[in-house]
Amino acid sequence: MSSSLRIGVIGVGTMGYAHAHYLAGGNVENAVLSALCDHNPARLEELKSLFPGIPLFSCTEDLLSAGKCDAVIIATPHYDHPIIGIKAFQNGLHVLSEKPLAVQLSAAEAFVQAADQSGKTFCIMLNQRTDPLYIKARQLIQGGVMGMPKRFHWIITNWYRTQKYYDSGSWRATWLGEGGGVLLNQAPHNLDIWQWLFGMPERIRAFCTQGKYHHIEVEDEALIYGEYANGATAVFQTSTGEYPGTNRLEITGDRGKMVLENGVLKLWRLKEAERTFCFEAQEPFAKIPMEYEEMSFSSKGSAHGRIIQNFVNHILFEEPLISDGREGVRELTLSNCAYLSSWEDR
Structure with missing residues (x-):
């Protein structure tokens, strides 16, 4: 070479x-x-x-x-x-x-x-794995800052597309041409970040709505609910038919919460694990002491x-x-399972 x-x-x-x-x-x-x-x-x-x-x-x-x-x-x-x-x-x-x-x-x-x-x-x-916002979130989670995972909720509806977009090619938004809609075309990056940050769920239930906002045969809106072995849950909601759309990710654990939106990571750090505090607190409406910080990120270049x-x-x-490339199997597993869940209604 x-x-x-x-x-x-x-x-x-x-x-x-x-x-x-x-x-x-x-x-x-x-x-x-x-x-x-x-x-x-x-x-x-x-x-x-x-x-x-x-x-x-x-x-x-x-x-x-x-x-x-x-x-x-x-x-x-x-x-x-x-x-x-x-x-x-x-x-x-x-x-x-x-x-x-x-x-x-x-x-x-x-x-x-x-x-x-x-x-x-x-x-x-x-390529979203190169975004410093997600890199920092992953470092915090893997470093134990969030403690035991509790909840993952991502609203990712800023994939807006017009009918002209779908009409631009006969293969677009068809089962034979693309093999799927928003989950297979726009949202694979987000599905990958889901599992990259929070891991793969044990089971999911999904609702994929075909042609809700456009004249297409595949889904242009999807809602996925996931469950984890430790009781944690995940909700992933995406669409190409909302404007203005939202890109807001919220993750909670028993040691805090983070919110990722508009290039900003907002972080709440609890000074005591919530699960411990819940059963040891002597007051019914006690508040857990915590620290708050914001971190801004910009991603330069391609x-x-x-x-x-x-x-x-x-x-x-x-x-x-x-x-x-082997890790691409994970996000594809999420979309394939979502389709199966939606089609079989279970």
Whole structure:
């Protein structure tokens, strides 16, 4: 392998173009854009002028076997992520897949198995893990500041989309094209942060409403309720049909509460565990002494770019992966279970 990692982009639509443009602009250290692949002939003609000198392919297999790449970024429709990724691993290439890992868990598991067998780097574009707001929340939780987990409640309805958005492609918001709606297209990042901060629930009950706000066949609103072994609960509510939307996450434990909203983390630290205080307090309406603080965060630069840079650094310098592809199975488990719960009404 040369000193610069050669990266090909497969699927040069909105996200694929963004990744290709970022690479071609020299924004990723020790990496170069080395090839592009798209099945659309008209798009390939456009790419000739947009990326002069970059080899273009209309067939995925041709790119994978051409020897032009050390790694690929997959930015195709969801169903193709595991199909192309498995072939890439079989050709000895490192893989960075857009989210979600797949549409169905069985396909995601096959993707993971291929990665394990190849020995190559496997990464997924769960870029919200690079947001300093969520990084700090995770540090506080893992550091025991919140104590025993009690409740997780995320209202994430700022994914507003118009009907024009859904009409922009025949594959959009269809079961055969995307494999789902807001849970599979917009909210995978949030589902990932849910489990990254609070862990995976033992059971869930969900209500996914199809075409509530738009003329589409998949869900544009979803409500998920989760339960944990220790009695903790989680509520996750998302929609593409509310404006103005809300992005507010509240997490409580027996040692305090945190609220994440608008780049601010509000933290209440209890000086005594609530469960202990509850049974030892001598007054019926006693208040637990506590401290309050606010922390503001801003995320500079490209979140996608940070994941790509980390992907490259892991391959070349063994930097720990921020978003291992195997971990994409968890957020997909949440969405798949939500669909099943909603469809079976249980």
